[in-house]
Each structure stands twice: as C-alpha cells, then as structure tokens.
Amino acid sequence: MTGGHNPSEERLLAYAAGTLSPPEAVVVAAHLAIRPQNDAWVRALQAVGGRLLDDLEPEPMPDDALARVLARAEADAGQVLASTPLNDMVGLPEPLRRYALGPWRWLGxxxxxxxxxxxxxxxxxxxxxxxxxxxxxxxxxxxxxxxxCVIHGAYATETARFDVGDFEEADTEVLHQPRVVSPDPCLCVVALDGQIELDGWLGRLMQPFIKL
Amino acid sequence: MHGQVSTYQRIRPPVTAVGGEHDRLIEAVALRRDREAFARLFEHFAPRLKAYLMKAGAPAGAAEDFAQDAMLTVWRKAELFDSSKARAATWIFTIARNRRLDVLRQDARRTPMPEIELSQEEPERPDQIVLMAEDALRLKSAMARLTADQIEVLRLAFFQDNPHSEIARRLDLPLGTVKSRIRKAMIKLRTLLDDEKGGEA
Structure with a gap:
C-alpha cells in the first residue's frame, strides 16, 4: 500500500482489466501517472490478466484466420502508426495531454x-x-x-486533505465543500456523472457551477 | 537500451519453458518478421483472445474479428515487446485490454481510451512488485494461494463487462459483498506478491 488517498482496490482492478468507464479511466490514468507505486501495481495486475488469459478454454478460430491476418500485415507493411498530437497544457500528466481541451469557462x-x-x-x-x-x-x-485527482496544489474537505496525486471518490451520499488550501491555485481533473446539486439558497446563487 | 534492464535480468529467475518460448517467438517476429513464429503465437493466443471477448458477451464473429485485430497488433508492435518487462501472455493481455472497450461499446468513437504501455520507460525506481509479478512462478504460487471464491471474482472482474453487477448476479450476492470480496482478493494478492517468501506469513 502507498500513502495518501488512492483509488479503491476494485477501481484499480477495473482499470487494469479495462472495464472501467472511459471518463473514470481517464482520471485513474492521470493518478497513475503521478503515483508510480499504483502504476506498478496496475502493471503487475496485467500479469494476472495474462495468466488468466493463458488459462482460458480456447475457442476455435476459422481456418483462414491466420492467412487473413498475415495478408493484412502484408498490405500495411512499413506503415507508421500515427501518434496522437498532444494538447498545449504542458503541466498535465501525459495521459491527459492526449485529449483536446475546450475553452476555459468562468464559474465564479x-x-x-x-x-x-x-x-x-x-x-x-x-x-x-x-x-x-x-x-x-x-x-x-x-x-x-x-x-x-489533484494535479497541482491542494484542497481540503471537512474530513480530509488532498495533495498532488491524491484521488477522491465521492458519490450521491457525499455532501462536501472542497476548499483550496495551497498558496497556488488548485488544478484537478474530475470525472462527473449526473447533475451537481447545490445545498442551500446561497449555493443556488452559484448557477455557473451547476453547469459543470 | 534502458539502464535498469540488465540489473533486472540478473535478479530475475528463469521463466517457465512455455512462457519463455512465447517470448522468443515474439522476438523472432520483431527481428525477422518470422511468419512461422507468428503462426505459432496465433495458434496459441488467437483462440484465447476469442474466448476472452466472448466471456464479455460478444458474439463469436465479433470475437474472431477482435482476436485477429489483436494479433495484427502483436505483429505490428512486436518491436516494442521487452521480455525483461513482461511475459508474452502479459503483453498480449494488455493489447486485448486496451482494445476491449472500443469493441464492446459499439459507437464510432475516435478519441483514444487511456492505454497501458508496458514498454514505456519505468519510473526511476521500478517498484519491486512489478519484478515479482513478472516472475511467473511467484505469481503462479500467489494465485494458487487464493481461495476458489477469490479466483472466481478475479476471473469475472477481468473478463465480464459491467463486472460488479454481473458478478453480483452470477454469484447471487449483494453488490456491496462483491466489492468487499474483490477488495479482499486484491489485498491478499498484494500481500502474497509483496512478501519476499511468497506469502509464508
């Protein structure tokens, strides 16, 4: 185990298995780029997947399958695999740089x-x-x-503090009010499902926040 | 190529014969575009890749396409395979893992999923857990120490689509119990792989 706030074991396993939903996987990938120990564990889990794959009962392939793959390999001989261009936010962990970014929106x-x-x-x-x-x-x-996942800076909720690389999982049960506690702005990558629901009349004044 | 590779090879015990043989076959594809070597890899892995996707609920035809695409990736990326970092089965599993979401969700998504790159540079101090997990014998003995229930949830977690709810349905367990069973299996595996004696404690 490693210090700090980490994704749950079942979420790391789902990421390793490739069954996590894409938005969640993006946030976990950012976390792994910052926390080498957890990245190492996910790589170790690939070996578990490899062993389970090896142990699977084989399903017969069509007779011509190999020939068809070799023909396709022939057809694209020498083809260079295009790499995804990176976006311009150089401070981001590498997995996040592969995605295009929308314009900044003012929230408050x-x-x-x-x-x-x-x-x-x-x-x-x-x-x-x-x-x-x-x-x-x-x-x-x-x-x-x-x-x-925190990328720069730090924030604290009522119960815990989250620093660079820390991972927070909140669901419909959690009512929180994160507050930035670092001297610099705090930058986070967030996977959000469903509407944000604000608590109290003051919160409702913060309409742009709801549109996140 | 990388500074830490030679150190790693020194402390790494020999892999099992079959695993090692597959490693050599991928290297032959990388070095000489060896079709005979590729045919033997195909014979072993393509039917398992097909089975892998069928476990996730894909029909046979789609699973065959998936297996062929994955094996084509093996051919194209063979140069990136590094047997000091991953065994053949691990490397091919990761190729399948990186592709599965694109295939199971049938929308024409152009944006890439976050991929796991086993061949990328390791962090400065590679975590020991990786070395240990890639020791085939150690991993085998660690997995042998899991209970039948724990192996079952791991297998379902690796192969099912919507694994948590699917496991709950199959094993007739509440979702919370499934998550805690997965958590326990993972922690036990971590402990076994972390422990220098392979889990004597």
Whole structure:
C-alpha cells in the first residue's frame, strides 16, 4: 500500500482489466501517472490478466484466420502508426495531454473549468477544474459519481486533505465543500456523472457551477 | 537500451519453458518478421483472445474479428515487446485490454481510451512488485494461494463487462459483498506478491 488517498482496490482492478468507464479511466490514468507505486501495481495486475488469459478454454478460430491476418500485415507493411498530437497544457500528466481541451469557462470568483474531450459514458464527462487559493466550491452533492485527482496544489474537505496525486471518490451520499488550501491555485481533473446539486439558497446563487 | 534492464535480468529467475518460448517467438517476429513464429503465437493466443471477448458477451464473429485485430497488433508492435518487462501472455493481455472497450461499446468513437504501455520507460525506481509479478512462478504460487471464491471474482472482474453487477448476479450476492470480496482478493494478492517468501506469513 502507498500513502495518501488512492483509488479503491476494485477501481484499480477495473482499470487494469479495462472495464472501467472511459471518463473514470481517464482520471485513474492521470493518478497513475503521478503515483508510480499504483502504476506498478496496475502493471503487475496485467500479469494476472495474462495468466488468466493463458488459462482460458480456447475457442476455435476459422481456418483462414491466420492467412487473413498475415495478408493484412502484408498490405500495411512499413506503415507508421500515427501518434496522437498532444494538447498545449504542458503541466498535465501525459495521459491527459492526449485529449483536446475546450475553452476555459468562468464559474465564479477564482474558479474556472474546461472540458477534456475524452470519451464520455452516458452523462459522465471529464473536466479540468481550477480554483484559486482560499476559495471553496459551493457545498454540493452529486447525481452520480465524482472522481477527482489533484494535479497541482491542494484542497481540503471537512474530513480530509488532498495533495498532488491524491484521488477522491465521492458519490450521491457525499455532501462536501472542497476548499483550496495551497498558496497556488488548485488544478484537478474530475470525472462527473449526473447533475451537481447545490445545498442551500446561497449555493443556488452559484448557477455557473451547476453547469459543470 | 534502458539502464535498469540488465540489473533486472540478473535478479530475475528463469521463466517457465512455455512462457519463455512465447517470448522468443515474439522476438523472432520483431527481428525477422518470422511468419512461422507468428503462426505459432496465433495458434496459441488467437483462440484465447476469442474466448476472452466472448466471456464479455460478444458474439463469436465479433470475437474472431477482435482476436485477429489483436494479433495484427502483436505483429505490428512486436518491436516494442521487452521480455525483461513482461511475459508474452502479459503483453498480449494488455493489447486485448486496451482494445476491449472500443469493441464492446459499439459507437464510432475516435478519441483514444487511456492505454497501458508496458514498454514505456519505468519510473526511476521500478517498484519491486512489478519484478515479482513478472516472475511467473511467484505469481503462479500467489494465485494458487487464493481461495476458489477469490479466483472466481478475479476471473469475472477481468473478463465480464459491467463486472460488479454481473458478478453480483452470477454469484447471487449483494453488490456491496462483491466489492468487499474483490477488495479482499486484491489485498491478499498484494500481500502474497509483496512478501519476499511468497506469502509464508
């Protein structure tokens, strides 16, 4: 185990197996790029997957399958695999640089967000959220899951502090009000499912935040 | 090529014969575009890749296409295979893992999924757990120490689509119990692989 706030074991396993939904996988990938110990564990789990694959009961392939693959290999001989261009936010962990980014949107004083054009899953999407020192989000809960990984700076909730690389899993049960505690702005990547629900009349004044 | 590779090879015990043989076959594809070597890899792995996708609920035809695409990737990327970092089965599993979501969700998504790259540079101090997990014998003995229930949830977690709810349905368990069973299996596996004596404690 490693220090700090990490994804749950079952979420790391789902990532390793490739069964996690794309937006959630993007946030986990960002976390792994910052936390080498967890990255190593996910790589170790690939070996478990390899062993389970090796142990599977084979399903017979059509007779011409090999010939068809070799023909396709022949057809594209020498083809260079295009690599995805990287976006211009050089401070991001590498997995996030592979996605195009939307424009920054103002959410309130000292608070802005931009979309990460990663694959969506139903209503679940990925955003970058930047909040200035000493600022806090309106107190809110979620219509679905909210996964957060800190990229720069730090924030604290009522119960815990989250530093660079830390991973927070919140769901519909969690009502929280993260507050930035670092001297610099805090930048997070967030997978958000469902509507954000604000608590109280003051929160409802923060309409742009709801549109995240 | 990488500074840490030679150290790693020194402390790494020999892999089992079959696993090692598959490693050599991928290297032959990388070095000489060896079709005979590729045919033997295909014979072993393509039917398992087909079975892998069928476990996730794909029809036979789609699973055959998936297996062929994955094997084509093996051919194209063979140069990236590094037997000091991963065994053949591990490397091919990762190729399948990286492709599965694109195939199972039938939309024409152009944006790439986050991929696991086994061949990329390791962090400065490669975690020991990787070395241990890639020791085929150690992994085998660690997995042999899991209970039948734990192996079953791991297998379902690796192969099912929507694994948590599918496991709950299959084993007739509440979702919370499934998650805690997965968690226990993972922690036990971690402990067994972490432990230098392979889990004597």
């Amino acid at each position: 004083p000292g608070m802005r967000a931009r979309d990460v054009h990663a694959p969506r899953d139903g209503d679940c999407r990925v955003i970058l959220l930047e909040i200035g020192p000493g600022r806090e989000t309106p107190r809110h809960t979620h219509g679905g899951i909210e996964l957060t």
